[in-house]
Amino acid sequence: xxxxxxxxxxxxxxxxxxxxxxxxxxxxxxxxxxxxxxxxxxxxxxxxxxxxxxxxxxxxxxxxxxxxxxxxxxxxxxxxxxxxxxxxxxxxxxxxxxxxxxxxxxxxx
Amino acid sequence: xxxxxxxxxxxxxxxxxxxxxxxxxxxxxxxxxxxxxxxxxxxxxxxxxxxxxxxxxxxxxxxxxxxxxxxxxxxxxxxxxxxxxxxxxxxxxxxxxxxxxxxxxxxxxxxxxx
Numbered sequence: 761x762x763x764x765x766x767x768x769x770x771x772x773x774x775x776x777x778x779x780x781x782x783x784x785x786x787x788x789x790x791x792x793x794x795x796x797x798x799x800x801x802x803x804x805x806x807x808x809x810x811x812x813x814x815x816x817x818x819x820x821x822x823x824x825x826x827x828x829x830x831x832x833x834x835x836x837x838x839x840x841x842x843x844x845x846x847x848x849x850x851x852x853x854x855x856x857x858x859x860x861x862x863x864x865x866x867x868x869x
Numbered sequence: 870x871x872x873x874x875x876x877x878x879x880x881x882x883x884x885x886x887x888x889x890x891x892x893x894x895x896x897x898x899x900x901x902x903x904x905x906x907x908x909x910x911x912x913x914x915x916x917x918x919x920x921x922x923x924x925x926x927x928x929x930x931x932x933x934x935x936x937x938x939x940x941x942x943x944x945x946x947x948x949x950x951x952x953x954x955x956x957x958x959x960x961x962x963x964x965x966x967x968x969x970x971x972x973x974x975x976x977x978x979x980x981x982x983x
Contacts, residue, residue, distance in 0.1 A: 791972060803977060805976075808971065
């Protein structure tokens with residue numbers, strides 16, 4: 761079966777760094793996405809990785825290792841507004857998007 | 870990165886009316902676009918693959934006559950929910966394929982049918 765695993769909840773301090781991990785087992789792979797979702801809102805696209813390595817975009821970076829079926833989202837200089845759910849999703853060989861359950865990130869002052 | 874714009878982001882309509890959702894690739898041409906639907910607390914479900922200049926390919930169980938897809942140009946695909954009913958209320962997302970492997974997603978449309 762297809763499976764995406766990520767932690768249910770994480771807590772971090774304002775100004776610090778947090779890494780949210782995602783492991784996946786899917787039928788084929790056409791890329792991995794990270795989305796940010798605030799309660800009651802549509803997911804917002806953060807990053808897309810299809811090749812191994814680190815992609816950096818300002819305070820957010822995403823890493824992918826296809827051989828390990830592993831990705832992480834790194835958030836630096838955390839701000840209170842970063843409190844949200846972070847969703848990992850994999851596009852499988854049929855271009856079906858398989859979503860993880862999401863990681864709720866709580867930022868404390 | 871490439872930008873895909875989906876409009877509207879939210880829409881409320883009366884039961885029995887039709888609603889059109891647009892998906893535009895702003896800075897690249899997309900021969901192929903995908904339409905997804907997300908039910909609460911569930912994964913996205915692929916509804917159909919939209920190919921420019923030809924008929925869309927619908928996934929099993931998706932009603933073609935209810936969810937009309939038009940991909941008339943390389944930068945625009947539209948999804949029309951016809952004769953909408955409350956059970957059609959959902960979150961609809963499109964994505965556009967850049968090249969062969971990169972898919973860029975729209976912001977999503979939250980449809981509420983009352």
